[in-house]
Amino acid sequence: MASTGISLVILVSYILFVATNCSAAGLSTTHYSKTCPSVSAVVKQEVTKILNKDKNLAGALVRLQFHDCWVNGCDGSVLLSGNQAERAANTNFMLRGFTEIDQIKTAVEANCPQTVSCADIIALAARDAVVLTGGKSWSVPLGRRDSRRSVASDADAVLPFPVLTFDQLVQNFAAKGFNSREMVVLSGSHTIGRTHCNGIAPNLYNFTGQDGLTNPNLDPAFAASLKQKCPKGNRVNIVFMDKTKNTFDLDYYKQVLAKKGVFTTDDALITTPAGLNAVKSLVKPGSSFFSEFAKAMNKMSKLSPLTGSAGEIRKQCQFVN
Numbered sequence: 015m016a017s018t019g020i021s022l023v024i025l026v027s028y029i030l031f032v033a034t035n036c037s038a039a040g041l042s043t044t045h046y047s048k049t050c051p052s053v054s055a056v057v058k059q060e061v062t063k064i065l066n067k068d069k070n071l072a073g074a075l076v077r078l079q080f081h082d083c084w085v086n087g088c089d090g091s092v093l094l095s096g097n098q099a100e101r102a103a104n105t106n107f108m109l110r111g112f113t114e115i116d117q118i119k120t121a122v123e124a125n126c127p128q129t130v131s132c133a134d135i136i137a138l139a140a141r142d143a144v145v146l147t148g149g150k151s152w153s154v155p156l157g158r159r160d161s162r163r164s165v166a167s168d169a170d171a172v173l174p175f176p177v178l179t180f181d182q183l184v185q186n187f188a189a190k191g192f193n194s195r196e197m198v199v200l201s202g203s204h205t206i207g208r209t210h211c212n213g214i215a216p217n218l219y220n221f222t223g224q225d226g227l228t229n230p231n232l233d234p235a236f237a238a239s240l241k242q243k244c245p246k247g248n249r250v251n252i253v254f255m256d257k258t259k260n261t262f263d264l265d266y267y268k269q270v271l272a273k274k275g276v277f278t279t280d281d282a283l284i285t286t287p288a289g290l291n292a293v294k295s296l297v298k299p300g301s302s303f304f305s306e307f308a309k310a311m312n313k314m315s316k317l318s319p320l321t322g323s324a325g326e327i328r329k330q331c332q333f334v335n
C-alpha cells in the first residue's frame with residue numbers, strides 16, 4: 015500500500031512537472047524539426063540578403079521583436095496592416111521591416127507551405143540581424159502562433175514613449191518581468207538602426223513637457239548639432255543613434271556616458287546611480303553586454319506566445335487568413 019502511495023505521488027509530481035514545463039512557454043528549439051527543418055537556415059539566408067543590400071535594416075528587424083513581444087506577447091500582431099492596427103500607434107512611429115518580413119516569409123513558404131508562423135520569423139530574424147551586425151547569438155525556441163488581434167491602443171498602452179524617466183522605464187520593463195539591469199541592457203539595441211526627429215524633439219525642445227526646454231544634461235555641442243539635424247517642428251529627418259549605426263557594439267553606451275543620448279530615455283540611463291553603474295559596467299572593454307543582451311532577447315522572445323491550437327499560421331504576415 016505504502017509503495018503504491020509513493021508511486022502515485024511520484025507519478026502525479028512527474029505529470030505536474032511535465033505539464034508546467036511544456037505549458038510554461040510551449041516553445042521548443044525542435045518545434046519544426048520534422049515539419050520544416052530548413053526554417054532557421056532559410057531565414058538566415060534571407061536576412062543575410064536583406065542586410066547585404068542595406069545593413070541598417072538590422073535595426074528594423076530587432077525593433078520588430080521588441081514591439082511585437084511587448085504588446086500581448088510574441089504573436090506577430092505588430093505585422094498586421096490596418097489604420098487602427100498596432101502599426102498605427104504613436105509608439106510604432108516609422109516602424110519598418112514589413113516588406114523584409116514578407117520576403118523572408120515567401121522564402122519560408124516555398125520550402126514549407128503554411129507551417130511557420132510570422133511570430134517565429136520575427137524572433138529568428140531579430141537574432142540573425144544582431145549576429146550579422148556583430149552581436150552574440152542566442153537560441154530561439156519556436157512554435158509561436160499568429161494572433162488575429164492588432165489594436166493600436168494596445169501598443170501605446172505598453173510600449174515606452176521616448177520621454178520616460180529612469181523610474182518609469184524600470185516600471186515599464188518590470189511589468190514584463192525584466193529588471194532594471196535588463197532594461198539598460200536591452201536599451202543597448204540602439205547601437206544599431208536609426209531614428210527620426212519625432213522621438214528626439216522632446217529631448218531638444220520640450221524636455222519634461224516644458225515648451226522650449228532642452229534637456230540640460232546633454233552635452234551642449236551635441237545638443238546644438240542635433241538641433242541642426244532636427245530643426246524645431248521637424249519629425250521626419252533621420253538621425254543615427256550612435257556613430258557606428260550598422261555595428262552591434264559598445265558605441266551606444268559610450269555616447270550615453272558622454273551625454274550624447276538622442277532620446278530623453280537614452281540619457282535617462284545615467285540619471286540614477288543604479289543606471290549609471292550599469293552603463294559604466296556595460297561599456298567596459300570585454301564587458302558582458304553581448305551575452306547579457308543575447309540572454310535578454312531570448313527571454314523577451316518567450317513572452318506569452320500563442321501555442322497549440324490558439325491563433326493561426328498566417329499565410330501572409332500582414333493579413334489574417
Ligand code: HEM
Nearest residue numbers: 073074076077080108174175176200203207208209210213
Ligand atoms: C527603453 C525604452 C525604449 C524607447 C523609449 C525606445 C524608443 C525608440 C524610438 C523613438 C526609436 C526611433 C523610431 C524612429 O523614429 O524610426 C527607436 C528605434 C529603435 N529601437 Fe527603441 N526604444 C526603447 C527600447 C528598445 C528596445 C528594448 C529595443 C530592442 C531590444 C529597441 C530597439 C530599437 C531599434 C533596433 C531601433 C532602430 C529602428 C530602425 O532602425 O528602424 N528599442 N526606439
Ligand SMILES: *[C@@H]1O[C@H](CO)[C@@H](O)[C@H](O)[C@H]1NC(C)=O
Nearest residue numbers: 219220221222223224225226
Ligand atoms: C510639450 O509637452 C507637453 C506635455 O507632454 C505637451 O502638453 C505639449 O503639447 C508639448 N509641446 C509641444 C510644443 O510639443
